[in-house]
Amino acid sequence: MSLLFEQLAEQRILAAMKEGQLDNLPGHGQPLILDDDSMVPEHLRIGYRILKNAGFIPPELVYRQQALELCDLIAECDPLSDEQQQALAKIRQLEFKMKIKGIDTRFIHHYLRCSISP
DSSP states (O other): OHHHHHHHHHHHHHHHHHHTTTTTOTTTTSOOOOOOOTTSOGGGHHHHHHHHHTTOOOHHHHHHHHHHHHHHHHHHSOTTOHHHHHHHHHHHHHHHHHHHTTOOOHHHHHHHHHHHOO
């Protein structure tokens, strides 16, 4: 069944190319911008992609984005400044929330080490 579907798809693509339907598409000749979903378990990637394309992102990714933004802020702040201390407190709170929900937080410390190191 899969082979038949692939052949049918290939035939339609070739016909569209011959008719010029695929000429001058937006982004033609530009490199593809692919999302890095290497941190998403393989069995969840398709579902996450569908949700993302529909404008929804899983809470785990919202927390991850917030954590990475805080890590970037910490790296940009002067060491031991009030701003950095506040950002560290916020990231500890966020990490605690993530741990309660069963979300792996090891990436936070790894990202902090990489972003603060010279």
